[in-house]
Amino acid sequence: MLTAERIIVASSLVWAAALLTWQLLAAWGGGRKDYSARAGSSARGVLYNFTAAMSPARKEAARRHPFKFAVGMVMHLGVVVAVLKVVVLLIKPTAPPIAPIPLGGFLAFAAAATSFLFVRRFFSKNLRPISDFDDYFAAFAVAVYLGIGSLHELNVINAGTFLLVGAVVAFYIPLGKLRHVLFCPVARFDLGRRLGYRGTFPAGRAE
Amino acid sequence: MVIKKETIDLLRPEDDPQEATAAARAALREPLRDLAAYHMDACVKCGLCGETCHVYLTDPVPENLPAAKAAKVVRHFRRYHSAVGRLAPWLVGAKELTQSAFDEIVEAVYGRCTGCGRCGLNCSVGADVGAIIRTGRNVVAAAAEVPPNLQAVVDNQINTGNQMAITVEELKATAAWLSEDLQLETGDEDVRIHVDEPGKRVFYLVNPREVKFFPLSLSAAAGVFRAAGENWTMSSKFYDVTNYGLYSGDDPAAARITKQVMDEAARLEAEEVVLSECGHGFRSFRWEGPNWLGEEYPIRVRSILEVMLEYIEEGRIEIDPGKNVERVTLHDPCNLVRWGGVSEPQRKILAAVASDFVEMTPNREQNFCCGGGGGMLSMSEYGDRRVQSGAVKADQIRATGAKIIATPCHNCADQLLELNKKYSLGVEIQAVCELVFNALVIR
Numbered sequence: 001m002l003t004a005e006r007i008i009v010a011s012s013l014v015w016a017a018a019l020l021t022w023q024l025l026a027a028w029g030g031g032r033k034d035y036s037a038r039a040g041s042s043a044r045g046v047l048y049n050f051t052a053a054m055s056p057a058r059k060e061a062a063r064r065h066p067f068k069f070a071v072g073m074v075m076h077l078g079v080v081v082a083v084l085k086v087v088v089l090l091i092k093p094t095a096p097p098i099a100p101i102p103l104g105g106f107l108a109f110a111a112a113a114t115s116f117l118f119v120r121r122f123f124s125k126n127l128r129p130i131s132d133f134d135d136y137f138a139a140f141a142v143a144v145y146l147g148i149g150s151l152h153e154l155n156v157i158n159a160g161t162f163l164l165v166g167a168v169v170a171f172y173i174p175l176g177k178l179r180h181v182l183f184c185p186v187a188r189f190d191l192g193r194r195l196g197y198r199g200t201f202p203a204g205r206a207e
Numbered sequence: 208m209v210i211k212k213e214t215i216d217l218l219r220p221e222d223d224p225q226e227a228t229a230a231a232r233a234a235l236r237e238p239l240r241d242l243a244a245y246h247m248d249a250c251v252k253c254g255l256c257g258e259t260c261h262v263y264l265t266d267p268v269p270e271n272l273p274a275a276k277a278a279k280v281v282r283h284f285r286r287y288h289s290a291v292g293r294l295a296p297w298l299v300g301a302k303e304l305t306q307s308a309f310d311e312i313v314e315a316v317y318g319r320c321t322g323c324g325r326c327g328l329n330c331s332v333g334a335d336v337g338a339i340i341r342t343g344r345n346v347v348a349a350a351a352e353v354p355p356n357l358q359a360v361v362d363n364q365i366n367t368g369n370q371m372a373i374t375v376e377e378l379k380a381t382a383a384w385l386s387e388d389l390q391l392e393t394g395d396e397d398v399r400i401h402v403d404e405p406g407k408r409v410f411y412l413v414n415p416r417e418v419k420f421f422p423l424s425l426s427a428a429a430g431v432f433r434a435a436g437e438n439w440t441m442s443s444k445f446y447d448v449t450n451y452g453l454y455s456g457d458d459p460a461a462a463r464i465t466k467q468v469m470d471e472a473a474r475l476e477a478e479e480v481v482l483s484e485c486g487h488g489f490r491s492f493r494w495e496g497p498n499w500l501g502e503e504y505p506i507r508v509r510s511i512l513e514v515m516l517e518y519i520e521e522g523r524i525e526i527d528p529g530k531n532v533e534r535v536t537l538h539d540p541c542n543l544v545r546w547g548g549v550s551e552p553q554r555k556i557l558a559a560v561a562s563d564f565v566e567m568t569p570n571r572e573q574n575f576c577c578g579g580g581g582g583m584l585s586m587s588e589y590g591d592r593r594v595q596s597g598a599v600k601a602d603q604i605r606a607t608g609a610k611i612i613a614t615p616c617h618n619c620a621d622q623l624l625e626l627n628k629k630y631s632l633g634v635e636i637q638a639v640c641e642l643v644f645n646a647l648v649i650r
C-alpha cells in the first residue's frame with residue numbers, strides 16, 4: 001500500500017516542481033539586458049540580500065514585530081522538518097519515526113503557530129481586507145500538514161496518511177500562495193542583483 | 208519596459224476607453240519581464256510592513272499598508288497571467304482589469320504611495336513593493352488615466368523641454384542676471400552661467416525650479432565649477448534634470464524626455480552629463496534612461512555630488528568648514544540613495560565643508576521618504592496626505608537638533624520647506640552645492 005502512496009507523493013512533487021519551473025521561466029521571459037553603466041556588483045548585492053539583509057537588525061518588519069516574525073519562523077521550520085520526513089519516507093518507507101518526542105513536539109508547536117496565523121488573518125483589521133480564499137486555505141493546509149506530521153512522528157497515525165496529506169499540499173503549491181516557496185528567494189535574488197548593480201547593496205551603516 | 212527609439216512617437220495612449228483598457232492590460236505584462244513578475248507572487252500578506260512606510264505610520268489604516276497597495280495591482284496581474292487566476296479567479300482574488308478599476312489603482316499607487324521602496328527593503332520575505340507600484344503606474348499611464356496635474360508636468364516636459372514651460376528667453380535672461388550677481392558676489396569678472404556653448408566638457412542639467420524660484424543653487428554650482436576650473440555649459444532648451452515620466456509611469460514619455468536631453472548633449476559635443484541635485488532625475492537619467500532607450504549612453508552621466516567630491520579629493524577646490532558653523536544634517540532622497548546607489552559622496556562632502564555635520568536616523572538606503580516623492584508635489588489632490596506623511600521626516604529632523612537640512616534634491620527641498628512651516632522646525636533647507644560654495648576659499 002505504501003508504494004502507491006509514495007507514487008502519489010512523488011507525482012505531486014514532480015507536478016509542483018514542473019509547474020513552478022514553468023512559472024519561473026514565464027516570469028523571467030528571457031530576461032533583459034541592463035543598458036545602464038554598472039556602478040557596483042550584482043553578485044555582492046545578491047550575497048548581501050541573502051545574508052546580512054535578512055537579519056532582523058536590517059529588516060524592520062522583523063525588528064518591529066519580533067513575536068509575529070518568530071511565529072512565522074517556527075511555521076517555516078516546521079515545514080522544513082515535515083518535508084524532510086517525507087523525503088525519508090520516500091527513500092525508506094519502513095523508516096521508523098526519527099525522534100518522536102522532540103520532533104513530534106516541535107511539529108505540534110509549528111502546527112499551533114500556523115493555526116495562530118490562520119486565526120489572526122480572520123481577525124486582523126489589516127489582513128482581512130487583503131486576504132483571499134487562497135490565503136486562508138494555504139495556512140489551513142499547512143497547519144493540517146504539520147499536525148498530521150506531528151501525529152505520525154508520535155506514532156499515532158500511519159505513514160500513508162501523512163504522505164497523502166503531503167501530496168495534497170504539494171499539489172496545491174504551484175496553484176496559490178504556497179508558490180512563494182520559489183518566488184520569495186527569486187524576488188530576493190532579483191532585488192539583490194539590481195541594487196548590487198547600482199551600488200546600493202551591500203549596505204553597511206544605515207542605522 | 209525597453210522602448211526602441213524609433214517607436215517612441217507611436218506609443219502614446221489612446222483616449223478610447225476600450226483601447227485604453229487593452230493598452231493597460233498589455234502594460235500589465237510588459238514591464239514585468241525579469242523584474243516585478245517575481246515580486247508579484249512573493250508577498251505572503253503577513254502585514255508586517257506597515258510601520259516601514261511613512262504613509263502608514265502617519266495614518267495607520269488598512270489601505271495604507273504597503274501590501275494592500277501592491278494587492279491592488281497584483282490582483283489584475285493574476286487575472287491574466289496565472290492559470291488559477293484565469294480559471295478560478297475567486298481562489299486567488301484575481302480581478303478583471305476594466306475601466307472602473309482605474310480609480311482604485313490610481314488611489315493606491317499615486318495617492319497613497321510615493322514609490323519610495325522602503326517597505327521592500329524591509330519586507331519579511333524580500334518582495335519589492337516599489338516595483339509592483341511602478342507597474343501599477345505603467346498600467347494607469349497606458350490607459351491615459353494619470354492624475355491630470357501630474358500628466359500636465361509630463362506634457363510640459365515633452366512640449367517645451369522643461370517641466371515649468373520656461374521659455375528660452377526667460378532662461379537666458381535668468382542666466383544673465385545670475386551671472387552678474389555672481390560676479391559682484393565673488394569679485395570674479397569671468398564667473399558666469401554658460402549657456403549653449405558647444406565643445407564644453409560638461410553638459411549641466413538643472414531643475415527648472417532653480418531657474419524660476421531658487422536660483423541660489425544654480426549660482427552656487429556655477430561658482431564651484433569656476434573655482435574648480437571646470438569647462439561647462441547648460442542648454443537654453445533641454446536643461447531639465449527632472450523626468451516626470453518616471454513618476455507618471457509613462458515609459459514612452461520618459462524615453463522621449465531622456466532622448467531629447469541626450470541628443471542635446473550630443474549636439475553640444477559634451478563629454479559628460481552632470482546632473483544637478485535631483486533624486487528622481489538621477490535615477491531617471493543615470494539608471495532607467497538607457498533602458499528606456501534600449502541602448503547604452505555614449506557618454507558618462509554623473510551627479511554633481513560625485514563631481515564635487517572629485518574636486519575636493521583632487522584638491523581642485525579649497526574649502527574651509529569654518530564657514531559653515533551651524534549644525535547640518537542630511538536628508539537622503541530615496542531615488543538618489545535607495546534606487547540610485549549614491550549615498551557616500553554627499554556625506555564626505557558635508558563632513559568636509561561643515562564643522563558640525565550629524566546624521567539623521569535612520570539614514571542612507573533605510574531613510575524615510577520626505578513624503579514629497581513619487582510626483583506627490585504635483586498632485587494637489589493629495590496635498591494634505593503628503594504633508595501629514597511628512598511628519599515622520601519632521602520628527603527625524605527635530606531629533607538631530609540641526610539648523611540646516613542639506614538635501615541633494617529640489618523636489619525634497621520643496622516638501623521640506625512645507626514641513627518646516629507646518630511642523631515649526633525652524634530650520635533652513637539648502638542644496639549641498641550651496642554649502643560647498645559657501646565654504647569655498649577663493650584666492
Ligand code: SF4
Pocket residue numbers: 061249250251252253254255256257273274329330331332333334336
Ligand atoms: S510586502 Fe512583505 S512584509 Fe508586507 S505583507 Fe507582503 S510579504 Fe509581508
Ligand code: SF4
Pocket residue numbers: 259260261262263272273276319320321322323324325326327336337340576
Ligand atoms: S513604496 Fe514607500 S510609500 Fe509606497 S508603500 Fe512602500 S514605503 Fe510606503
